[in-house]
Amino acid sequence: MSYVEKLVREKFPTKQAIITEITNLEAILNLPKATEHYVSDLHGEFNAFDHTLRNGSGNVKQKIVENFAGRLTPKNIQDFATLIYYPEDELAFQKGELPDQEALEQWYLNTISNLIELLKVTATKYTRSKVRKALNPDFVYITEELLYNDQQEHDKKNYYNKILRNLVDLKQSDYFITATCYTIQRLVVDHLHVIGDIYDRGPAPDKIMETLMRYHSVDIQWGNHDVLWLGAVAGSALCMMNLLRICARYNNLAIIEEAYGINLRHLSMFAEKNYEDNEAFRPKTLENEEFVMPDEKLQITQIHQAVAVIQFKLEGQLKKRRPEFKLDEMVLLNQINWEKKEIKIDGLNYKLENTCFGTVNHEAPFELTEEESEVVRSLLNSFMNATKLRKHLDFLVSKGSMYKVYNGNLLFHGCIPVAKDGTFQAFEYEGESYSGRRLLDFCEQKLKKAYRKVHKGESVEADMIWYLWQGSLSPLFGKHCMTTFARYFIAKDEPKVEHKNAYFELRKEEWFCKQLLEEFGLNQENGHVINGHTPVKKEQEPILANKKMIVIDGGYSKAYQPITGIGGYTLLYNSYGLQLVTHHPFTSKNDAVKNGRDIISTRKIVNQELERQTVADTDIGKEIKKSLEMLREILSNYDN
Structure with a gap:
């Protein structure tokens, strides 16, 4: 028995424990692929970055529209989205707008019910144990009771409604709403990629670093x-x-x-x-x-x-x-x-x-x-x-690298130096x-x-x-x-004049991008190269080389917005494929709360998966399959 197998036997001391783990891992492989979020060239613009992170590059709003359109007016949909982005500020704003205590209590009951419904949607990609880890510890029991029980079921309806009523009567509504909003933010995006240039130009790179250090799952590709x-x-x-x-x-x-x-x-x-x-x-x-x-x-x-x-x-x-x-x-x-x-x-x-x-x-x-x-x-x-x-820089080094190969895509900030014929320099x-x-x-x-x-x-x-x-x-x-x-x-x-490396012209060519993918051991047909570093100007396209190259430096930095004309690009990669998101320049949190102003502009499909991707199609899925192979081998020899 190998050393690794011995460790596995220590973790799973009984045959039934191994069977349970195999069952669990097999089930996880069939969950939908979770959402990845790509940002680049933040340049100290904390407020715009923070807003993008809170709204998941529009993912929160999209899920609200998909599940509440027709039941909520467009204004109420935006108010609900803003609540999830900035729960403390929106709660204070709503209290000032509502006419009396009865209206406030009704708003609490409606809002908590809607939040639980949205939480169910965002939790569907995850195991129950992973969702539990995302919940506020103070409200785990209450949230799970609301989350995993059907309020329309006759025998449970009074039970469900009493929990809601108690949250209001015991003055816990604000805390519960705030905690649930942050849980939704946490579940909407599973992993964040930062493709370089956190520092310089903007006023608050330190706040960006503090946010990244608290974030649940992140990697960074260093920028210059x-x-x-x-x-x-x-x-x-x-x-x-x-x-x-x-x-x-x-x-x-x-x-x-x-x-x-x-x-x-x-x-x-x-x-x-x-x-x-x-x-x-x-x-x-x-x-x-x-x-x-x-x-x-x-x-x-x-x-x-x-x-x-x-x-x-x-x-x-x-x-x-x-x-x-x-x-x-x-x-x-x-x-x-x-x-x-x-x-x-x-x-x-x-x-x-x-x-x-x-x-x-x-x-x-x-x-x-x-x-x-x-x-x-x-x-x-x-x-x-x-x-x-x-x-901050210790964290930047520990989570950072020159490049990242992740779920079939190649991520790096700048370039791979090449001659005009595409030969690596x-x-x-x-x-x-x-x-x-x-x-x-x-x-x-x-x-x-x-x-x-x-x-x-x-x-x-x-x-x-x-x-x-x-x-x-x-x-x-x-x-x-x-x-x-x-x-x-x-x-x-x-x-x-600063003469650019030939890479920046060649990355417009599909053959060259396939060459890059091959160099890093990736599938030339399914993979993509994701870049930052060079702002995409107004007359330029961020998607190049027959969708093999995606450049997402679109103007987070206010210094670049006159030449980009926008407030930045981000990228989402979920079980349905890749989507490029274009953002309007961010104004302020106060504008977002009082006027319901979001910074989402448009989404553009980069690729659409023919079959919805599952965890089995990801890098994590590959590791799970290796674990399953080992567990099955140990199980087959367990009685010996």
């Missing part, structure tokens, strides 16, 4: 913006300066100080001393966004310049340290003609404007001043020891070549190793994390270089 934060905590000063620059650029330094408790006073004092106002470095703000203090905009502008210049210096140091990264097109401080205020890029000279190079030594442009070195050292120590940030590292799936496995291994190693000062190992941010063969970047320097200091457009 996520690895910046991982690199900073792993000891990369260059990653840290990049993320500080992005936070300053989008007026989000509050994330650093208020959300994660990292003091920027030292940096602010240094910036105030060495930099003036500079139009190119003023923070990008949303319409009607105001600054709290009169001098706040100037202060951010000064910090923005300080961290950008330190970043450019550190890039030069990295080029010397890691020649295999081939950073010639990016490192530019040493190409400046200081007398003419010009810079040479690709053999052409360009005039510099909006310059702020007062701390740059013309003879040694990549050297930090003593003040800059101290600012970097102090900030890096703060990042590496920020408790809340470390907790090789990244050379310490005498080894890595391409295709092997490149992603290598990058994941390096990232996890660098993050988990304890560092004192800047980490050479974490240089690889920085390469994932903007290296020319990084699967998370996908361009020849990042032209940050040119965007700040050069008026002409030519040096600002």
Whole structure:
């Protein structure tokens, strides 16, 4: 008997226990496939993400319509949906709208009955034990009695109605309604996939991380913006300066100080001393966004310049340290003609404007001043020891990966670097070549190793994390270089162009997507590649390559919504197939509650299954089948 078989015998000590488990697992295989929910490029937009999560990308509303259309008016359907999304807020709103106590009690009775009916619908895909785990512990008994008894059955009708009445009379209605709403949210979506870029641009990535840490089932594919934060905590000063620059650029330094408790006073004092106002470095703000203090905009502008210049210096140091990264097109401080205020890029000279190079030594442009070195050292120590940030990023590493193969689909954030003919490009590292799936496995291994190693000062190992941010063969970047320097200091457009990897054109081709699926061991006919990273612009389509490629970065970030024209794409994969969901830009929770405004726009069927899928067709089903094979073998030999 193998070690695994011994463990099974310990868990199932009797023959009858094994028979019961076989019966249970066989039954589970025949349940409908549960719903998967895909989101991408959240970029700190917590409110929109939270709403999408609560409504299951419209799944809640759809189930209400399917079961209550004709019995509830459209307004009552929307009010019921909003109650499930925001139970505490909708309860408070309804209490203010209802005329008297009798009307409120009647509303309670009707609402609880409707919630139980909807809960029955959402629970049908799960075993009773899994539903029980999703229930609020305080109401397990009451909910199960209501859930598994037919209120129309004559002998049980009075029993059922008395439970409802007691919930009202004992002042438990609010708590029960709230608990049941969250259970419905929990059961509507079984598993969440986050395809990268939780961090940067938006105001509250920390709240997104807290929500994900509480979520019942989630995986994450890292995005290029996520690895910046991982690199900073792993000891990369260059990653840290990049993320500080992005936070300053989008007026989000509050994330650093208020959300994660990292003091920027030292940096602010240094910036105030060495930099003036500079139009190119003023923070990008949303319409009607105001600054709290009169001098706040100037202060951010000064910090923005300080961290950008330190970043450019550190890039030069990295080029010397890691020649295999081939950073010639990016490192530019040493190409400046200081007398003419010009810079040479690709053999052409360009005039510099909006310059702020007062701390740059013309003879040694990549050297930090003593003040800059101290600012970097102090900030890096703060990042590496920020408790809340470390907790969030520990979770990001534990639940994250470069890619995910899940239920026949391939999920990754950016790209697989390829030549124009579709040949996988090789990244050379310490005498080894890595391409295709092997490149992603290598990058994941390096990232996890660098993050988990304890560092004192800047980490050479974490240089690889920085390469994932903007290296020319990084699967998370996908361009020849990042032209940050040119965007700040050069008026002409030519040096600002970032040439995309051939992947982004080839992913429109069905043959290429089938090649990707084959590389990762997936079925070329049934599988799909699901991407984020590049916003789908107004004139572009999110579904490509004869439905083999689905790009779901549609504009969660408000910064991208002018070019996408929408508030984001999400994807649902249930027992009937794949559905792409288009969202309107999110306004506010208050608007959702008071005006019943949802953000669902349209659904588009990506594929429709000829036969409804069951658990047997999923990855979990494969594991169950393996368990069944082992259990049957043990059962056949049990008496021996």
